Amino acid sequence: MASAPLITFTDRGIYCPRADVYVDPWKPVARALITHGHADHARAGHGHYMCTASAAPIMLHRLGEITLQTVQYGDVICINGVDISFHPAGHVVGSAQIRLAHKGEVWVISGDYKIENDGISEPFEPIRCTHFITECTFGLPIFKWQPQAVIAAEINTWWARNQAAGKTSMIGAYSLGKAQRILSMLDVSIGRVLTHGAIEVSNGILRKQSVTLPDTIQVTPDVDPKAYAGAMVLAPPAALGSKWARSFGASSSGFASGWMRLRGVRRRRALDQGFVISDHADWNGLCDAIKLTGAENIYVTHGYTDIFARHLRGIGYNAAIVETDFQGEAAQSEESEAI
Amino acid sequence: MRDFAALFQTLDETTKTSLKVQALAHYFETANDEDKLWTIALFSGRRPKRAITTTLLRTWAAECAGLELWLFEECYPIVGDLAETISLILPDSSDTYDYTLTHWLNALIALSKEPEDLKRAFVIDAWDHLNGTERFLFNKLITGGFRVGVSQKLMTRALAQATGQDEADLAHRLMGNWTPQTTSFETLIEADDPEAALSRPYPFYLAHAVDGAPDQLGPITDWHAEWKWDGIRGQIILRGGTHFVWSRGEELMTDRFPEFAALLDFLPSGVVLDGEILGWKDEKPLPFAALQKRITRKTVPAKLLRDTPVILYAYDLLELNGEDLRESAFSTRRAQLEALLQSLPETAPIRLSPSIEANTWEQLATHRAQARDKQAEGLMLKRCASPYLAGRKKGDWWKWKLDPLTIDAVMIYAQSGHGRRANLFTDYTFAVWNGNDLVPFTKAYSGLSDAEFRQITAWVRQNTLQRFGPVRQVPAEHVFEIAFEGIQRSTRHKSGVALRFPRMLRWRQDKVAKDANTLDDLNEMLVIYG
Numbered sequence A: 001m002a003s004a005p006l007i008t009f010t011d012r013g014i015y016c017p018r019a020d021v022y023v024d025p026w027k028p029v030a031r032a033l034i035t036h037g038h039a040d041h042a043r044a045g046h047g048h049y050m051c052t053a054s055a056a057p058i059m060l061h062r063l064g065e066i067t068l069q070t071v072q073y074g075d076v077i078c079i080n081g082v083d084i085s086f087h088p089a090g091h092v093v094g095s096a097q098i099r100l101a102h103k104g105e106v107w108v109i110s111g112d113y114k115i116e117n118d119g120i121s122e123p124f125e126p127i128r129c130t131h132f133i134t135e136c137t138f139g140l141p142i143f144k145w146q147p148q149a150v151i152a153a154e155i156n157t158w159w160a161r162n163q164a165a166g167k168t169s170m171i172g173a174y175s176l177g178k179a180q181r182i183l184s185m186l187d188v189s190i191g192r193v194l195t196h197g198a199i200e201v202s203n204g205i206l207r208k209q210s211v212t213l214p215d216t217i218q219v220t221p222d223v224d225p226k227a228y229a230g231a232m233v234l235a236p237p238a239a240l241g242s243k244w245a246r247s248f249g250a251s252s253s254g255f256a257s258g259w260m261r262l263r264g265v266r267r268r269r270a271l272d273q274g275f276v277i278s279d280h281a282d283w284n285g286l287c288d289a290i291k292l293t294g295a296e297n298i299y300v301t302h303g304y305t306d307i308f309a310r311h312l313r314g315i316g317y318n319a320a321i322v323e324t325d326f327q328g329e330a331a332q333s334e335e336s337e338a339i
Numbered sequence B: 001m002r003d004f005a006a007l008f009q010t011l012d013e014t015t016k017t018s019l020k021v022q023a024l025a026h027y028f029e030t031a032n033d034e035d036k037l038w039t040i041a042l043f044s045g046r047r048p049k050r051a052i053t054t055t056l057l058r059t060w061a062a063e064c065a066g067l068e069l070w071l072f073e074e075c076y077p078i079v080g081d082l083a084e085t086i087s088l089i090l091p092d093s094s095d096t097y098d099y100t101l102t103h104w105l106n107a108l109i110a111l112s113k114e115p116e117d118l119k120r121a122f123v124i125d126a127w128d129h130l131n132g133t134e135r136f137l138f139n140k141l142i143t144g145g146f147r148v149g150v151s152q153k154l155m156t157r158a159l160a161q162a163t164g165q166d167e168a169d170l171a172h173r174l175m176g177n178w179t180p181q182t183t184s185f186e187t188l189i190e191a192d193d194p195e196a197a198l199s200r201p202y203p204f205y206l207a208h209a210v211d212g213a214p215d216q217l218g219p220i221t222d223w224h225a226e227w228k229w230d231g232i233r234g235q236i237i238l239r240g241g242t243h244f245v246w247s248r249g250e251e252l253m254t255d256r257f258p259e260f261a262a263l264l265d266f267l268p269s270g271v272v273l274d275g276e277i278l279g280w281k282d283e284k285p286l287p288f289a290a291l292q293k294r295i296t297r298k299t300v301p302a303k304l305l306r307d308t309p310v311i312l313y314a315y316d317l318l319e320l321n322g323e324d325l326r327e328s329a330f331s332t333r334r335a336q337l338e339a340l341l342q343s344l345p346e347t348a349p350i351r352l353s354p355s356i357e358a359n360t361w362e363q364l365a366t367h368r369a370q371a372r373d374k375q376a377e378g379l380m381l382k383r384c385a386s387p388y389l390a391g392r393k394k395g396d397w398w399k400w401k402l403d404p405l406t407i408d409a410v411m412i413y414a415q416s417g418h419g420r421r422a423n424l425f426t427d428y429t430f431a432v433w434n435g436n437d438l439v440p441f442t443k444a445y446s447g448l449s450d451a452e453f454r455q456i457t458a459w460v461r462q463n464t465l466q467r468f469g470p471v472r473q474v475p476a477e478h479v480f481e482i483a484f485e486g487i488q489r490s491t492r493h494k495s496g497v498a499l500r501f502p503r504m505l506r507w508r509q510d511k512v513a514k515d516a517n518t519l520d521d522l523n524e525m526l527v528i529y530g
Helices: A056-063 A148-164 A178-185 A197-208 A263-269 A283-293 A305-314 B002-013 B017-030 B033-043 B054-065 B069-079 B082-089 B101-111 B116-128 B132-143 B152-163 B167-174 B185-190 B194-199 B258-266 B288-296 B302-307 B330-341 B361-369 B450-463 B519-529
Strands: A014-016 A021-023 A031-033 A048-052 A068-071 A077-079 A082-088 A096-102 A105-109 A131-136 A168-172 A193-195 A232-235 A251-256 A273-275 A297-303 A318-321 B223-229 B232-239 B242-247 B271-281 B310-320 B350-352 B376-383 B397-401 B405-416 B425-434 B437-444 B466-468 B471-473 B479-484 B486-489 B497-500 B503-507
Touching: A048 A056, A056 A068, A056 A197, A131 A283, A148 A168, A148 A178, A148 A251, A148 A273, A178 A193, A178 A197, A178 A232, A193 A197, A197 A232, A263 A273, A263 B002, A297 A305, A305 A318, A305 B069, B002 B017, B002 B033, B002 B132, B017 B033, B017 B152, B033 B101, B033 B152, B033 B185, B054 B069, B054 B082, B054 B116, B054 B132, B069 B082, B069 B405, B082 B132, B101 B116, B101 B132, B116 B132, B152 B167, B152 B185, B167 B185, B194 B232, B223 B330, B223 B397, B232 B258, B232 B310, B242 B258, B258 B310, B271 B288, B271 B350, B288 B302, B288 B497, B310 B330, B330 B350, B361 B376, B405 B437, B405 B519, B425 B450, B425 B479, B425 B519, B437 B479, B437 B497, B437 B519, B479 B497, B486 B519, B497 B519
Parallel strands: A021 A031, A031 A048, A048 A068, A105 A131, A131 A297, A168 A232, A168 A251, A193 A232, A251 A273, A297 A318, B310 B350
Antiparallel strands: A014 A021, A077 A082, A082 A096, A096 A105, B223 B376, B232 B242, B232 B271, B271 B310, B376 B397, B405 B425, B405 B471, B405 B479, B425 B437, B466 B471, B479 B503, B486 B497
16 A cells, blocks of 8 residues: 655645644645744744744744743654654744654655855755755755855945945845844944844843844934934835935945846846845855765755756755745745735 | 956946946046046947857857856746846856956957857856956956946036046047047047048937926917828938938947938038938828838848838938037027028938928917827927937927827737846736737837836736747736737737837726727727728
8 A cells, every 4th residue: 555645735735744844834834843943934824833932933933822842952852653743944033954764764844944154054064865855945056155255245345445435335125034134244343233122122132042143223213214324224125216215314325135146136126236145045055965864855945946957866865846825926025025 | 357347347237327426437537548538438328249049159158167058047037137047157267367348349359259168168268267357257258238327418428527628529530430440539538530530420409308388388470380200310411422311329320221322412512311211102191010121131122122112301400511400599590491492303312391380389289189190299399499419409409299109908928028027027928809819919118117117017927828948828817008000910919900109007906807908999990090
């Protein structure tokens, strides 16, 4: 008798029938395993949540009163014979790949991940498995990231140059993850760092769980922006170009995203500067990660799925596309996060 | 090429005109003469002939990156630019060359005659020794088409700033048939050169569209009105016993319109005429589609010459007896033009574009309503007292075009745009009903706001029925009002019609697919306006 697969794909999300758990489901379910706290992965309305201890504070902040069980990375929880464990994904603080194993069939669901150690998130660990479900937001060979130190130097040089010209620097970055990563890359000997309230909320939560971040000044109605000429301002992308942003006087604005790799996207945003930095794996990162799992069966979700799957099949994998609700097609995902 | 790459990057990163001029002026003050000359050439559309086909470039790039060709081809429409796609997929190099812009261009020009294996070796070696922007620019030098948001006017202004020369004078010097191989920075920009001056056209004065009704332009007696013709804006130069024909795009078209050689028999030397080149038969203009056949041919077969003869519909006189008339008033130039063309025989390939007399703006509006019957697009209004300016300066010349024809059509295919619009679905194919079938009849890719393009892009992504390379078939759901300037019968299109200047006027979210117009409606328009 052929046994049913350990994991199936349903219209509620990725499902393990034997353990009766879903991973990052997009419709309400009884039991949800959550890879990380971003809104398209951690949704409201589930009966019971499980995530890593370091992802929990953000989850609780965003989802309010939920029934939440936390685990440490590497801890194994056994449900009806399925061994379930969470492993660092390097995407944001607390983010995890989720491993489900039963009788030699081992599935790893990547969630969102990046290979490079950003110094804040728990660094990505490759996990051996037989079936790997991977995101491929940037699953094209045109997407290749520079080391973080190179981008840090770019940002700091730009900041210092703006400051010398009497301008405030303003970077648009997502309030959870990218903003803290940029913050940690800043050379704070250049000047003060101001933050938009939406970013400061995440900063506060992360500081409370002992993530070290440089000092910041939240921009409140009491703060006179003009008193901080030449400062660095971190704000959610939607705040750039707003009345709020104009209150800082002469400024130069930049945007930090993997999409900034493309000239067309950079120009469409009409910003002064694009910094190519992403919390998703680049082409080489995806290819390496897949290789390191040792898996033969690869399922690709959000991103350039059809192209990436065809490539994987061409080099000998069993690759299939899995439709998910994780922010539709890639170009949208980084551009549409609300404040 | 590092200074050129730095210039390019600055230009590319800002939308502010003042910063662009400043960056260009700085470059013109610091770069060497050869590089400056090439930069002027590139930014005025004078790129060297393509030495290597894009097919070869794609193949080599995929090989160098260790990718299968199909994967490269999938990346291209997402990036939207071949030169950029290549520079993005190649591995970074640690050991880079620092050659001048001129060095690379000369090498590429020399390469055009070499066999393929040498070309390949050269290009791959260059890719191996260039990074980032420089590698992108190297590819651009091969594939051509710099779009950096620098108009020739902007560049001229920066050059004037850097050299201390008069901007209008420089604009005139930059016109014409030069390439960096046939001149030098010194000759082009600084020295007097009567030889080069012979063929040099004047910068064209370009009109702005009237915003609404023209009565805010003041008393009608200050204005001269004439038809706005749908041909090719051209300048014909008769100097030193020879002639030159220039298009507005600064293309020398003398050989494409050999009939203008006859003008030398009818008009004196030292004459420069501004007007519209039109297909002309039985003393009236032929539709633009007829003229289009002439434009695409570098040499014209005798039959085409017979079927589609051209004339110049002259409307301005810029030079007479070798004297630059541009400073004098339009009415004076017009009088001189009329005198010059008076009593020419019908065999001369030139006509005076007639004036339209009207005592009030209302009267003029009545004339305008007749434009389609005259094969015209509308009216031109020129201030009688105005000099002939260079470029698109607002105030003295206005075009008062007819409202476009419109039709409601259903979007059936979408394709992503290029450059700034890469990654957005902006190029659509539209269809009208023929019974229960949808017949595609035009493409359009402008007229919507960025927000609308984003909205449609998201919809296309979620509703793709089928993919044909970069083209996506979508459900026939969305209706758009398509505006166009003219309609012609066409045997090349399934629908049997070809539109002139089609664009999206608005997204009719109030309509559903079955509300769109029909092929019969299009055919009716063809009968009335074709």
